[in-house]
Amino acid sequence: MNSCLYECHVLHHRFSPKTHRFVYRIFMFAIDLDELDALHRRLRLFSFNRPNAYSFRERDFLPTDEPLHNATPPAARATAPASLKARLVAYLAARDIDLAGGRVMLVTLPRVFGYLFNPVSFYFCYDRTGRPVASIAEVTNTFKEMKPFVLGPETHTGGTFSLRLPKYFYVSPFTDMDVAFDFTLRAPGEKLSVQIDDYDAGQRTLTSTLTGVRSPLTDRHLAWFSLKYPLITLRVISLIHWHALKLYLKDVPWFAKAARPEAQRDLYRPHASLAPASPRIKPNVPSASKA
Numbered sequence: 234m235n236s237c238l239y240e241c242h243v244l245h246h247r248f249s250p251k252t253h254r255f256v257y258r259i260f261m262f263a264i265d266l267d268e269l270d271a272l273h274r275r276l277r278l279f280s281f282n283r284p285n286a287y288s289f290r291e292r293d294f295l296p297t298d299e300p301l302h303n304a305t306p307p308a309a310r311a312t313a314p315a316s317l318k319a320r321l322v323a324y325l326a327a328r329d330i331d332l333a334g335g336r337v338m339l340v341t342l343p344r345v346f347g348y349l350f351n352p353v354s355f356y357f358c359y360d361r362t363g364r365p366v367a368s369i370a371e372v373t374n375t376f377k378e379m380k381p382f383v384l385g386p387e388t389h390t391g392g393t394f395s396l397r398l399p400k401y402f403y404v405s406p407f408t409d410m411d412v413a414f415d416f417t418l419r420a421p422g423e424k425l426s427v428q429i430d431d432y433d434a435g436q437r438t439l440t441s442t443l444t445g446v447r448s449p450l451t452d453r454h455l456a457w458f459s460l461k462y463p464l465i466t467l468r469v470i471s472l473i474h475w476h477a478l479k480l481y482l483k484d485v486p487w488f489a490k491a492a493r494p495e496a497q498r499d500l501y502r503p504h505a506s507l508a509p510a511s512p513r514i515k516p517n518v519p520s521a522s523k524a
Contacts, residue, residue, distance in 0.1 A: 235265035235338065236272060238454055239425040239445030245476070247407075247439045251483050255476055259342075259465055260458045261445060263421055264289065266318045266337045278455045279343070287455065289343040291317040294354065295371060295381060297324050302503040303495070325358065325367055330385055334361030338421060345466045350375075352469065355427060357420050368394040368418045370429070374404050375473065376490070376504040378497075384416060394418040397432065401498040403490045407480050408439065410488070410496040423447050 239261045247253040264272070269289060273281035280288050297320045315323075322332045341354035356369040368384045380402045384394040397415040408431055415430040415437075424446055431439040448454050462468065481487070490497075491506050 234268055234271065234450065235336070236268045236450045237263050238448045238450050238458065239263060239340070239421070240448060240458070241425065241443055241445035244442045244444075245439070246441075247480075247485075249433075249436070249438050251480075251485050253476070253480055253483065253485070255472075257472055258462065259469065260448075260462055261340055261425070261443070262287075262289075262343060262450070263338055263340045263425070263447075266321075266339060272450070276450070276455070277452050278459070279450075284347065286459065287343045287345060288347070290349075293344070293349055294339070294341070295320050295324065295356075295369075296379070296501050299501055302500050302507060303498045305498050321356065321358070321369075324381075325383075328383060328385065330358075330367050331360060332358055332366065335359045335363075335366070340421060340425065340427075342466055342469075345464060348464075348466050350466045350470045352473070353429070355418060357418075365389050365392070365394070365420055368416075368420075370414075370416055370418065372402060372404060374402070375470070376403070376506075378403070378500050378502055378504055378507075380500040382414060382416065384418065392420045394420075400431075401496055402500055403488075403497055406477065406487050406490070407485045408488065409433070410493055412438070421447075 241259050241261055242256060243259060244256050245254065269281045272279055273283075278286045282290055294317050318337060321337060325332050336359050338357045339354060340357070342351050343349070351373050353373070354371045356371065357365065358367040358369070360366045366386045366389075370382045370384070371379060372382065373379045382398065384396045388394050388396040395417050397413050400412055400414045401410055403410055413432040415432055417428040419426045424444070426442075426444050428440065428442045430437050430441070490504075494507050497507060
């Protein structure tokens with residue numbers, strides 16, 4: 234199968250206004266979206282759209298059928314609720330990228346005992362001939378807002394997607410919203426290597442890297458990584474808050490989320506502080522009286 238696991242090192246190194254560096258280890262799933270049903274049948278610890286120790290739910294990713302907050306033209310085209318693969322194909326087709334008949338590898342973390350948090354998920358998209366045509370970095374902040382950054386075929390050279398573009402998204406309270414993200418996303422193989430740098434007025438202020446080595450996606454490896462990295466999604470969110478406290482104690486300047494709502498653009502699932510009246514599309518779940 235194409236799906237696998239990556240045992241990873243994560244590095245964050247802040248260069249200014251004050252230096253701060255930390256490294257930790259995690260593991261990530263790399264899932265071929267066409268293999269989700271097969272993984273559900275094959276693995277005891279992993280389920281597709283059902284509860285389990287590791288549960289992949291399609292509604293947790295790329296909600297293109299929901300309202301897009303503060304859209305700048307051209308706005309993302311809304312699609313009817315469908316599978317994640319179908320939403321992704323339609324999303325890229327609206328940007329003149331043909332993914333029909335191709336495959337998608339999604340590097341991410343599923344829900345772990347029901348709890349989900351992914352600072353960033355990476356989609357690597359290939360056309361029907363196997364040629365890389367797009368990559369998407371789907372960034373999620375601690376307010377559960379989500380913004381996809383698309384790197385099209387024109388950004389691809391030699392197995393790597395590279396692009397610098399304005400962020401306009403609240404990711405860290407220690408970084409303003411109009412800095413630039415600089416993406417270097419290498420197509421995963423035996424190794425995983427992605428990098429996202431922050432640039433402010435042309436100066437690199439922060440680098441974040443995720444590097445890993447491939448392992449088979451089996452119950453045995455999942456059980457071993459579960460012991461080695463217990464409750465991984467909870468560990469990630471805990472580390473984020475722990476190092477935020479350290480930065481606060483270092484007197485690194487703080488940017489309030491509510492201070493610049495106009496600078497937060499093209500995002501899904503806006504927090505109430507941005508759009509308290511924004512509608513949310515909810516799954517059609519029968520009520521208890523109709524069950």
